[in-house]
Amino acid sequence: MPTVITAENLRKRYQIGADQSAKYLRDTLGGLLKSPLKQARTNGKADDRTIWALKGVSFNVEQGEIVGLIGGNGAGKSTLLKIVSRITEPTSGRVRVRGRVGSLLEVGTGFHPELTGRENIFLNGAVMGMKRSEIARRFDEIVDFANIGKLLDTPVKHFSSGMYMRLAFAVAAHLDQEILLVDEVLAVGDVAFQQKCIKKVSNISQTGRTVLFVSHNMEAISQLCRRVILLEAGNVITDGPTEDTLRKYLWGKAQNSGEYVYQPDEDENAPTELLIRSVKIKNSNGDTTDSVDSRQPFSLEIEYEVFERLPFAWVGFVISSPNGVALLCGIEADNAELAGPREPGIYHAATTIPARFFNSGNYLLTVLGAKRIAGAYTILHELKNILSFQIQLAEIGSDFGGRVGFMYPSLDWRVSRT
Amino acid sequence: MSTSELPWSTIERTNSWKIFDLSELWAYRELLFFLTWRDIRVRYKQAVLGMGWVVLQPLLMTLVFTVFLGVIVRVPSDNVPYPLFAYSGLLLWTFFSGAISGSGNSLIGNTHLITKVYFPRLLIPLASILARMVDLLVALIMLIGLMIYYRAGVSTGLLMAPLLIVLLALLALGLGMWTSALNVKYRDVGLALPVFIQLWMFVSPVVYPLTLVPERWRLLYSLNPLVGIIEGFRAALFGKSFNWPALGISTLVTLALLLYAGFVFKRREKTFADII
Numbered sequence: 001m002p003t004v005i006t007a008e009n010l011r012k013r014y015q016i017g018a019d020q021s022a023k024y025l026r027d028t029l030g031g032l033l034k035s036p037l038k039q040a041r042t043n044g045k046a047d048d049r050t051i052w053a054l055k056g057v058s059f060n061v062e063q064g065e066i067v068g069l070i071g072g073n074g075a076g077k078s079t080l081l082k083i084v085s086r087i088t089e090p091t092s093g094r095v096r097v098r099g100r101v102g103s104l105l106e107v108g109t110g111f112h113p114e115l116t117g118r119e120n121i122f123l124n125g126a127v128m129g130m131k132r133s134e135i136a137r138r139f140d141e142i143v144d145f146a147n148i149g150k151l152l153d154t155p156v157k158h159f160s161s162g163m164y165m166r167l168a169f170a171v172a173a174h175l176d177q178e179i180l181l182v183d184e185v186l187a188v189g190d191v192a193f194q195q196k197c198i199k200k201v202s203n204i205s206q207t208g209r210t211v212l213f214v215s216h217n218m219e220a221i222s223q224l225c226r227r228v229i230l231l232e233a234g235n236v237i238t239d240g241p242t243e244d245t246l247r248k249y250l251w252g253k254a255q256n257s258g259e260y261v262y263q264p265d266e267d268e269n270a271p272t273e274l275l276i277r278s279v280k281i282k283n284s285n286g287d288t289t290d291s292v293d294s295r296q297p298f299s300l301e302i303e304y305e306v307f308e309r310l311p312f313a314w315v316g317f318v319i320s321s322p323n324g325v326a327l328l329c330g331i332e333a334d335n336a337e338l339a340g341p342r343e344p345g346i347y348h349a350a351t352t353i354p355a356r357f358f359n360s361g362n363y364l365l366t367v368l369g370a371k372r373i374a375g376a377y378t379i380l381h382e383l384k385n386i387l388s389f390q391i392q393l394a395e396i397g398s399d400f401g402g403r404v405g406f407m408y409p410s411l412d413w414r415v416s417r418t
Numbered sequence: 419m420s421t422s423e424l425p426w427s428t429i430e431r432t433n434s435w436k437i438f439d440l441s442e443l444w445a446y447r448e449l450l451f452f453l454t455w456r457d458i459r460v461r462y463k464q465a466v467l468g469m470g471w472v473v474l475q476p477l478l479m480t481l482v483f484t485v486f487l488g489v490i491v492r493v494p495s496d497n498v499p500y501p502l503f504a505y506s507g508l509l510l511w512t513f514f515s516g517a518i519s520g521s522g523n524s525l526i527g528n529t530h531l532i533t534k535v536y537f538p539r540l541l542i543p544l545a546s547i548l549a550r551m552v553d554l555l556v557a558l559i560m561l562i563g564l565m566i567y568y569r570a571g572v573s574t575g576l577l578m579a580p581l582l583i584v585l586l587a588l589l590a591l592g593l594g595m596w597t598s599a600l601n602v603k604y605r606d607v608g609l610a611l612p613v614f615i616q617l618w619m620f621v622s623p624v625v626y627p628l629t630l631v632p633e634r635w636r637l638l639y640s641l642n643p644l645v646g647i648i649e650g651f652r653a654a655l656f657g658k659s660f661n662w663p664a665l666g667i668s669t670l671v672t673l674a675l676l677l678y679a680g681f682v683f684k685r686r687e688k689t690f691a692d693i694i
Contacts, residue, residue, distance in 0.1 A: 014692060082691065083429060085535070085536055086536035087533065087535065088691045088692055089431050090431060093430070094429060094430035095430070096426045096427070097426070098426050103534070109530060109534040112460055114460050115456070115459065115463075122452065123455075127452070127537075129449075129535075
């Protein structure tokens with residue numbers, strides 16, 4: 001397949017210094033009065049407080065590929081998409097693209113709450129680069145996909161958020177550019193709608209169009225992409241088959257000591273309301289370990305600190321498969337007696353995963369703390385994939401070959417002969 | 419689909435001196451239409467009188483000025499009935515002040531578009547001026563009504579009126595581009611704008627004629643580009659002779675401003691998405 005995107009040594013610098021924050025003339029004038037010499041020296045030149053969001057990124061994409069872009073916050077994924085879509089210019093380096101580029105950095109860009117569904121379809125389509133005739137031609141398809149029925153001529157401010165997102169995605173799904181840049185927009189609506197979206201994106205590539213896809217949703221990434229690029233602090237760390245890149249990304253931070261101690265001093269964004277201090281995996285003997293026998297139960301111990309009174313807060317964990325699919329999630333508040341307020345102080349939470357629960361293999365542990373306000377949850381602290389552990393299946397005398405799947409409960413069989 | 423036949427395009431740091439890329443603007447004409455349409459549509463949504471306000475605004479102001487300046491102070495109005503005189507000036511003024519305050523704040527009001535999709539940024543201030551232009555055309559109907567009511571005769575000079583409206587729109591565009599681009603970085607611009615607009619009305623012949631200004635100040639006064647345009651518009655409507663020197667100044671100032679604003683806009687537009 002021919003190449004349709006080539007990025008050559010892309011670099012992008014953002015100013016985060018005084019210059020950036022000088023939204024008011026006063027700041028600039030004030031600076032001028034305070035230190036005229038410094039201003040004269042740096043005038044028009046780079047402030048020394050700058051960050052490089054991209055530090056020399058190169059890659060090629062062939063026609064029809066769906067390439068995933070992953071990486072932590074601040075890795076440069078969104079900056080990269082913004083450059084390819086021309087929203088911002090690179091500081092140096094260049095991108096060459098073949099064909100029209102459609103950017104889907106957000107669904108519903110340009111939607112206006114006062115306008116009706118019908119009006120917004122046209123407006124949003126035009127903003128996304130569709131021709132009016134094209135929108136008119138595909139109008140019924142879009143309405144059908146959004147499934148908003150009779151509300152077509154109602155202002156979208158009266159829509160439920162789910163309907164709003166469905167309509168927004170429906171327009172986006174009917175873009176006709178040869179290259180599509182998609183940033184974390186599949187995470188809308190219910191599961192059924194998400195699957196519909198994923199299917200739509202994979203259809204797009206089958207028609208010979210190319211997709212660059214940013215997501216934190218590893219399931220969506222592994223479902224859609226055969227190739228993934230991992231960015232970290234503005235550099236390409238890995239560029240290769242999905243499974244390899246995902247493994248590198250997910251397992252990059254994971255410790256295998258059975259214990260993780262959070263160091264707030266090393267984290268600029270250390271949480272201020274609830275902080276998880278440490279996490280331990282312990283076997284049935286009470287030893288900290290990263291390797292657990294499937295026949296024995298094992299426990300998770302989470303120590304956390306609350307700094308101010310939280311009316312409703314809890315900590316919990318997620319155990320994921322090696323490629324990032326969440327398998328099990330448990331939270332303190334599942335126990336009704338523990339659901340409620342947390343006064344300031346240090347807490348120890350522990351739970352036990354029963355024996356014969358997981359199949360043998362490697363697993364990843366995520367721990368998080370959250371609060372609920374007015375029915376909405378906010379994650380206060382999340383330690384994602386910080387511990388890896390193994391489940392050993394060494395059931396003596398019952399080795400009937402390796403099992404597929406992640407679960408291995410002891411099931412009750414009833415067999416009769418007729 | 420054979421992508422291999424499509425041409426390559428390159429995205430890199432630009433240093434173009436092409437101030438107005440007309441071919442690109444043309445390629446985005448449909449979006450310009452939709453943005454203009456949205457501006458009009460949204461402004462009059464949930465207003466019971468809707469587009470009626472386009473006529474009501476200058477009309478109410480005309481009423482106020484007619485009572486205070488026309489009847490009480492008895493400001494001369496070049497032998498034109500004062501309400502007609504005031505409406506013709508206020509019509510242009512309403513357009514002009516609305517256009518510059520609308521376009522001056524247009525970029526920061528469309529942050530969500532600027533940071534999420536690419537299109538020529540000029541479309542945004544341009545659309546907000548075009549939207550006011552549509553208002554102006556609607557409000558012209560009332561002017562025609564007033565002219566018929568006051569039995570104002572019509573001369574060939576009337577042909578100048580559309581040209582003057584275009585000149586006024588270009589002046590507003592120049593100011594709109596300049597202020598909107600600065601406003602992205604210095605929000606002071608948006609705060610200062612209403613004050614300047616208010617002041618500007620008093621130094622323009624909107625509700626009083628140029629002849630009220632003492633002779634020796636007139637040249638200085640005419641450096642205000644609105645003087646040539648508003649006086650010219652009235653001359654076109656009421657069949658008077660044109661003040662060509664003042665019109666010349668207006669044209670020169672407008673073109674110079676447009677060029678300068680285009681330069682400022684071009685230079686700043688690539689950082690809009692980063693600093694807005």
